[in-house]
Amino acid sequence: MDQRQVFDVLVIGSGAAGLTVALNVADNAKVAILSKDQLNSGSTRWAQGGIAAVLDNEDSIKAHMADTLNAGAGLCNFNAVKHTIENSSAAIDWLIEQQVQFSKDSNDQYHLTKEGGHSHRRIIHAADATGVAVSEALIEQAKKHSNITLFEKRMALDLITCEKFNMPGKGVMGAYVLNDETGRVETFRARTVVIASGGASKAYLYTSNPDGTSGDGVAMAWRAGCRVANMEFNQFHPTCLFHPQAKSFLITEAVRGEGGYLLLPNGERFMHKFDKRAELAPRDIVARAIDHEMKRLGADCLYLDISHKPKAFILEHFPTIYERCLEYGIDMSKQPIPVVPAAHYTCGGIVTDANGRTDVSNLYAVGESAHTGLHGANRLASNSLLECIVYGQSAAGHILNIIKEKQNVPFAPDWDESQVKDSDEDVVISHNWDELRRFMWDYVGIVRTDKRLVRAQHRVELLRQEILEFYGNHKVTSDLLELRNLVEVAELIIRCAILRKESRGLHYSLNHPELLPVAYDTVLTPE
Numbered sequence: 001m002d003q004r005q006v007f008d009v010l011v012i013g014s015g016a017a018g019l020t021v022a023l024n025v026a027d028n029a030k031v032a033i034l035s036k037d038q039l040n041s042g043s044t045r046w047a048q049g050g051i052a053a054v055l056d057n058e059d060s061i062k063a064h065m066a067d068t069l070n071a072g073a074g075l076c077n078f079n080a081v082k083h084t085i086e087n088s089s090a091a092i093d094w095l096i097e098q099q100v101q102f103s104k105d106s107n108d109q110y111h112l113t114k115e116g117g118h119s120h121r122r123i124i125h126a127a128d129a130t131g132v133a134v135s136e137a138l139i140e141q142a143k144k145h146s147n148i149t150l151f152e153k154r155m156a157l158d159l160i161t162c163e164k165f166n167m168p169g170k171g172v173m174g175a176y177v178l179n180d181e182t183g184r185v186e187t188f189r190a191r192t193v194v195i196a197s198g199g200a201s202k203a204y205l206y207t208s209n210p211d212g213t214s215g216d217g218v219a220m221a222w223r224a225g226c227r228v229a230n231m232e233f234n235q236f237h238p239t240c241l242f243h244p245q246a247k248s249f250l251i252t253e254a255v256r257g258e259g260g261y262l263l264l265p266n267g268e269r270f271m272h273k274f275d276k277r278a279e280l281a282p283r284d285i286v287a288r289a290i291d292h293e294m295k296r297l298g299a300d301c302l303y304l305d306i307s308h309k310p311k312a313f314i315l316e317h318f319p320t321i322y323e324r325c326l327e328y329g330i331d332m333s334k335q336p337i338p339v340v341p342a343a344h345y346t347c348g349g350i351v352t353d354a355n356g357r358t359d360v361s362n363l364y365a366v367g368e369s370a371h372t373g374l375h376g377a378n379r380l381a382s383n384s385l386l387e388c389i390v391y392g393q394s395a396a397g398h399i400l401n402i403i404k405e406k407q408n409v410p411f412a413p414d415w416d417e418s419q420v421k422d423s424d425e426d427v428v429i430s431h432n433w434d435e436l437r438r439f440m441w442d443y444v445g446i447v448r449t450d451k452r453l454v455r456a457q458h459r460v461e462l463l464r465q466e467i468l469e470f471y472g473n474h475k476v477t478s479d480l481l482e483l484r485n486l487v488e489v490a491e492l493i494i495r496c497a498i499l500r501k502e503s504r505g506l507h508y509s510l511n512h513p514e515l516l517p518v519a520y521d522t523v524l525t526p527e
């Protein structure tokens with residue numbers, strides 16, 4: 001990248017959050033969007049269920065807020081919840097304007113579905129492939145906009161701040177970016193930078209997320225001086241397809257919402273023993289119940305059954321899941337689907353305000369990498385895409401004000417590779433990937449104990465030293481960069497989990513099963 005080129009906005013990530021920011025500033029700003037892989041490689045494209053919003057006359061902002069606050073287990077930021085839900089129908093209108101084709105019913109009205117934890121039908125969706133519809137429409141709009149330049153296979157590796165290099169000015173001034181095609185590190189200069197790089201669920205052995213969710217944005221922001229909060233709240237999706245060849249395929253909660261039953265291997269229903277809402281209980285309760293029953297029975301998986309519904313109903317509502325299961329020899333209209341829980345969503349992240357602003361000047365964070373306070377201790381299903389759009393729009397509004405000042409951006413020192421060599425031992429990377437993700441699964445998973453967390457902390461410290469030493473001596477590759485970020489994020493998750501001396505929302509500790517009377521965020525501040 002020619003350093004003479006300065007973007008008004010550098011967006012790191014081409015999912016729903018990044019594209020929303022970009023499209024909402026692009027009429028008045030020069031924008032670069034980076035994606036470390038294909039443009040649609042983030043979680044957005046994988047979303048199945050839909051987007052929660054107040055769209056029905058029977059529903060209300062109050063009811064959606066109450067459901068969100070209830071799922072968040074006393075830890076939601078009330079203003080964040082209010083801001084998000086009050087803007088929910090406008091967010092959907094904007095998506096429709098961007099040509100997202102949501103499903104309609106026979107009366108030509110948008111069809112709304114219901115998911116666990118929601119008291120009303122309020123999930124707008126595009127059959128069971130909402131993420132594809134959102135991702136394709138927004139990418140299409142971004143490609144058409146003359147002020148937006150899209151860069152694929154460009155992985156941001158660190159933010160450049162004036163403070164780090166003793167430059168005149170304040171805050172972020174760009175990022176170092178690995179060009180995966182040339183292997184070179186390029187310097188992108190920008191007046192504002194938006195982290196929209198998604199979550200960190202890849203820190204766990206089993207995840208419903210695509211490969212790139214290695215918490216890069218959280219790790220970069222932390223290294224640049226931003227506070228990070230509530231990283232212990234990783235949501236485990238209760239139902240991923242269990243099949244040796246099916247990598248991370250999720251069975252949407254809408255299957256339970258539309259009447260699916262969870263079954264033990266002997267065909268018995270069990271959810272009513274854990275919660276009076278049975279299969280419609282929030283996903284943390286369902287995930288813990290499945291984890292409990294699997295451990296109790298020593299079972300490899302449990303089952304999700306909707307075969308009692310007519311085949312036409314299943315095909316209409318779940319065409320993608322039906323096809324995918326069939327590829328693995330499972331006909332969901334005739335038999336139960338084998339399922340296991342998997343790491344699904346990172347509720348914590350980079351601390352931001354209502355405009356997505358972080359602790360570093362001119363640096364914003366939006367979407368799954370941000371901690372706005374909306375989700376509290378547990379995300380209500382389908383509130384996350386909504387958060388991407390609502391906060392993407394607020395951040396865009398704020399950025400447009402900032403860039404009016406046309407602040408000068410100093411030239412940054414180029415990336416220095418003179419002291420490093422090519423790796424001759426990539427096994428260090430692959431071994432540490434496996435080790436890290438396995439101990440996170442075993443010790444920092446759905447059910448935690450003090451002892452397991454301390455064990456995890458020892459392991460992560462050793463791994464961190466080894467990985468940083470390797471990083472310091474070798475040329476960067478995307479695998480090495482992801483590993484470096486993962487170990488950083490894993491450490492943040494463990495530190496937050498150790499600080500929480502209670503069981504709340506997604507954090508469940510056998511040593512501290514009670515809920516403390518006063519809810520607190522676990523906020524970490526970089527030294």
Ligand SMILES: Cc1cc2nc3c(=O)[nH]c(=O)nc-3n(C[C@H](O)[C@H](O)[C@H](O)COP(=O)(O)OP(=O)(O)OC[C@H]3O[C@@H](n4cnc5c(N)ncnc54)[C@H](O)[C@@H]3O)c2cc1C
Nearest residue numbers: 013014015016017036042043044049050156198367368385
């Ligand atoms: C299987 C599945 C189903 C889901 N279903 C729903 C649902 O029904 N409803 C709902 O609301 N939510 C759902 N979610 C959650 C939701 O999809 C995500 O929270 C949301 O899409 C996150 O959007 P994002 O823009 O923050 O990040 P993502 O969509 O994950 O995009 C991240 C982007 O950042 C890029 N990136 C990452 N690191 C770097 C880097 N270092 N340099 C450059 N680029 C980088 C990636 O390439 C990608 O373009 C689901 C998630 C999954 C995995």
